[in-house]
Amino acid sequence: MQLDSSTIEPVHTPTLKDVAQAAGVHAATASRALNPATRKLVNAETARRVQKAAEALHYAPNPIARSLKTSKSGTVGLVIPDLTNPLFPPIVRGIEDVLGPAGYSALIVNTDNDAARERAQVASLLSRQVEGLIVATAVVEDPLLQELHRGGTTMVLVNRRTDDLDVSSVLPDDATGIELAVRHLSELGHRRILHLAGPLTTSTGTARSVGFHASVHSHGLDDDPALVVPCDHWTEDAGAAGLRRALDAGTKFTAIVAGNDLIGLGCYDVFAERGIDCPRDVSVVGFNGMPFLDKLRPPLTTVAVPHQRLGAEAARMLLEAIAEPDRPPRSVLLPPSLCVRGSTARPRPIRTRKRAAS
């Protein structure tokens, strides 16, 4: 328990020069000895000595100095709409799990779906010398991404893509996911299914919409234009508003395929409002598989997307693109899976009468 008597001096972090001095060599030699890529340039014995010295001094290279010289910052930018949307944390986790071991870190910005804010945030990332961007905010028509691409920014789109831009992307297989949902409902006996589509300004919105049409067709279900209602945002409120619109217009249906889970949750609010019993009166399927859906009233059937893998894959692709800038862009679709819970059931037989009446 005796006090440490070492002098209290500011713990001068050791620099490469200190290591070199300790090992009795020049800083340049130390640098080469420590860098696996250049290690073969120095005598094995010397290299060992330098490494020993580095270890003894607890030397850690200053990434800032290194960045300045190599113009590689070891950071990538992560552009998401809003971290508090439960969709994104798993994606971020997946990204960080890949980036970390590779020696990279992620700088995260939230755009709040505001184009101006997004522009400013991206500018700030770029000024911080990120080596690439992972973008989760792409919209179908995205001038910002076009500019960045022209400017040569390395990037990968995740979760959503943009039209007319030859950039790598990692997306859920929306068409397959919707097909899973529609088939499930069709097998339960539903024939009139309402699709509360996400914003058609996003690729996921359109892809799921298109997938919905295709599936409705292939299963021979009622194909009524009134059965597709686009929502303005991927939110509960927008979902609720969309459903109210459909109900108020008198559209008849026995099941809902929601553009995503939040839109599906919005339906729950309307059910409560209007005394609709789910799944007795109406079935609902969500999309994404966000957490705690199994605790809902009723537990929400959903199309589960492997978000963490989405993020991990995007990070891997970005690292590839950084390492080999000339590699052609690549797009991968990750398969979703249907997760059946309590919000879907057979339609009430009564409904068949209504169809005759309409």
Added chain:
Amino acid sequence: MQLDSSTIEPVHTPTLKDVAQAAGVHAATASRALNPATRKLVNAETARRVQKAAEALHYAPNPIARSLKTSKSGTVGLVIPDLTNPLFPPIVRGIEDVLGPAGYSALIVNTDNDAARERAQVASLLSRQVEGLIVATAVVEDPLLQELHRGGTTMVLVNRRTDDLDVSSVLPDDATGIELAVRHLSELGHRRILHLAGPLTTSTGTARSVGFHASVHSHGLDDDPALVVPCDHWTEDAGAAGLRRALDAGTKFTAIVAGNDLIGLGCYDVFAERGIDCPRDVSVVGFNGMPFLDKLRPPLTTVAVPHQRLGAEAARMLLEAIAEPDRPPRSVLLPPSLCVRGSTARPRPIRTRKRAAS
């Protein structure tokens, strides 16, 4: 629509020297002109000229070069257990909302509650020259934090604190929150309340536990040691396990105060398992106010904590500490509020018989 005929050269990002040249001054002068703190050293007219030039060239200072010289990285580290825990995204949002406008960015790491991983992650943050740390993983006995503190690392604890360490912190007022919960249940008529405490290795776990005792006392409720069951983790599984233990031990109670929402959710699983009707048989109160609790079956009554404000406040304090390292540490408690929903109700009259019988 004519093509831009400018030569296609790699967009050489303009440097300070370029700006200086354009303005006909030396780089040093340009630097001073652009920096508000040193601007008064240069002729107003010259300064204007430099600023014009900078703007014309779209000059943006290279933060890496600046960091190297000033040894300020403009980044802070954010140490959290797991971003996919819904508790943390709002905190992170709050932090970033404060950091961004101040010109700082956050580097986020996930520790998965693994001490070794945490150590490695923190080391990586430090090697990246973060100027400070916001730590959400503190435990009561935390050697890592003690080391860091001794080493002079600037930091702020958020959500949890650690014992015997004079470091700033921003916490929810756990005692008040628990008091809100207990009072609510007491007013409904509950007399035997089970507390499923979080891990007592965390300050929140103990603070809520202590608060629980105090409140039970002050309301004159049954104070049975069997009515406090600590859970190993802040998770659904641990909560479920804790409740099963209490049930299996034959402990009688009509209400549960869960250490947090996830522990509360774990109770729902056990209710389903054992055919317990909430709130008819047992009431539950959660803690934190995570999203979508209102969609549960039944909607979970909870003590809502202003997490985004927690994060924002922590970020503000960290920036202060960075700016004035000698400022004494400060701790703030943010008041939670009770959010009453469907998981709490009057106890069944039958219960009163049981009390007589016990």
Added chain:
DNA sequence: CGGCCGTATGCAATCGAATGCATCGTACTG
């Protein structure tokens, strides 16, 4: 009219690591 002062600016070193080039010594080859 000379010295001094303050203002405005330039010069050069610095932060720490990476790297092209020069240098030195040794060993091998013809």
Added chain:
DNA sequence: CAGTACGATGCATTCGATTGCATACGGCCG
């Protein structure tokens, strides 16, 4: 044995911005 080639290491510059110090110039006072 001379010449060369190569392995190992040192030297010096570079990345871009910041900053202490030196310098130049103009005006003012004694």
